[in-house]
Amino acid sequence: MKQKLFDKFAELFGTPDGAHFYFSPGRVNLIGEHTDYNGGHVFPCALTMGTYGAARKRDDRMIHFYSMNLDRFGVVEASLDDLTNKNEYNWANYPLGVVWAFAEKGYNLDTGFDMVIWGNIPNGSGLSSSASLEVLTGVILTDLYGITDLSMTDLALIGQYSENNFNGCNCGIMDQFAVAMGKKDNAIFLDTNTMKYEYAPIHLEDAKIVITNSKVKHSLVDSAYNDRRQECTDALAALKTKLDINALGDLTPDEFEANKDLITDPVQLKRAKHAVYENQRTIDAVAALRDGDINKFGQLMNQSHISLRDDYEVSCEEIDILVDLAWKIPGVIGSRITGGGFGGCTVSIVKNDAVDTFINDIGKTYKEKVGHEAEFYTVDIGDGASRID
Numbered sequence: 001m002k003q004k005l006f007d008k009f010a011e012l013f014g015t016p017d018g019a020h021f022y023f024s025p026g027r028v029n030l031i032g033e034h035t036d037y038n039g040g041h042v043f044p045c046a047l048t049m050g051t052y053g054a055a056r057k058r059d060d061r062m063i064h065f066y067s068m069n070l071d072r073f074g075v076v077e078a079s080l081d082d083l084t085n086k087n088e089y090n091w092a093n094y095p096l097g098v099v100w101a102f103a104e105k106g107y108n109l110d111t112g113f114d115m116v117i118w119g120n121i122p123n124g125s126g127l128s129s130s131a132s133l134e135v136l137t138g139v140i141l142t143d144l145y146g147i148t149d150l151s152m153t154d155l156a157l158i159g160q161y162s163e164n165n166f167n168g169c170n171c172g173i174m175d176q177f178a179v180a181m182g183k184k185d186n187a188i189f190l191d192t193n194t195m196k197y198e199y200a201p202i203h204l205e206d207a208k209i210v211i212t213n214s215k216v217k218h219s220l221v222d223s224a225y226n227d228r229r230q231e232c233t234d235a236l237a238a239l240k241t242k243l244d245i246n247a248l249g250d251l252t253p254d255e256f257e258a259n260k261d262l263i264t265d266p267v268q269l270k271r272a273k274h275a276v277y278e279n280q281r282t283i284d285a286v287a288a289l290r291d292g293d294i295n296k297f298g299q300l301m302n303q304s305h306i307s308l309r310d311d312y313e314v315s316c317e318e319i320d321i322l323v324d325l326a327w328k329i330p331g332v333i334g335s336r337i338t339g340g341g342f343g344g345c346t347v348s349i350v351k352n353d354a355v356d357t358f359i360n361d362i363g364k365t366y367k368e369k370v371g372h373e374a375e376f377y378t379v380d381i382g383d384g385a386s387r388i389d
Helices: 002-013 087-104 129-144 152-165 174-181 225-240 253-262 266-290 294-310 317-327 352-370
Strands: 020-031 041-057 062-067 076-079 113-119 186-191 196-201 207-213 332-338 345-351 375-379
Touching: 002 020, 002 041, 002 062, 002 113, 020 129, 020 174, 020 207, 020 266, 020 294, 020 332, 020 345, 041 129, 041 174, 041 266, 041 375, 062 087, 076 087, 087 129, 087 152, 113 129, 129 152, 129 174, 152 174, 174 186, 196 266, 207 352, 225 253, 225 266, 253 266, 266 294, 294 317, 294 332, 294 345, 317 332, 317 345, 317 352, 345 352, 352 375
Parallel strands: 062 113
Antiparallel strands: 020 041, 041 113, 041 186, 062 076, 186 196, 207 345, 207 375, 332 345
């Protein structure tokens, strides 16, 4: 991949001399969905698929972005003197937003740069192509400009800040954190309220993680994602009329049940219920994993999907078909929607001897039911973003 990127870099910008090579992973969340902006726990892992980049400083104030996946946009040109979101920049608003966020945090770049990327995360799949690109840009900027006082956690927060404030998606911290802090063969048990985290080894003795892409693209900026966040904020405000809490993640299910009458709006009640119970499911799932009880982990994944479908209402018909089909296959330990929702992917834990059946049976029936094919990825858990020369 490096050679391909450097060849394209040379074609566009004359020579690859002085350019460096970087990688930033995608992520999948095993359990703990829509809890990250509700002060709860999440349990994502970085993938070995992701976004590759080649970049080099310029000696003027221009910035050039080029995506080998989206070559129809050509070289997108911006300037350090005009860091604003423009429709014509399209995908390049994500890396440009990180440059803007660096400036907002007091890190003004003295010159521009050239950047060529290629990724193997399907766009709109819910595997965090945007967070991967944001953290990649953060790693590139700290490396090219010798910025040494920003940690990988800082880069995750800068990526989230840029997505919230430059690109208008009110996402939580999970995606950028998983991309920045990923560790091979480990998922990250993160308390988004305190930012405390620990790595939990994922040793699937006899099983694989299989991601199924519904090929229904989601776009969180245009979707009801921001509405869900507002509904949770309103539910929290209702609970705070009596309770001294900072986030829905502060409540146990029992405490929620004892006080849920404070939420008079039935939609807000369902959203809050999901946030509270999903947080507990995530805590229980990590405990089950530590005990070696992968079947319980799978049951909690299934319950998570039901809650996301019925209480949080972020699933869709195609995703529900994929999950229902998965649940019927012997050897599927658990299956659920993953990511922001409204399309995208499911994540399943499947016993090794059932993987072929899983892919063949679901692939065939899904195409019959919805008219287009799904894509399947048997994935490995990898490290976080870095320069990889």
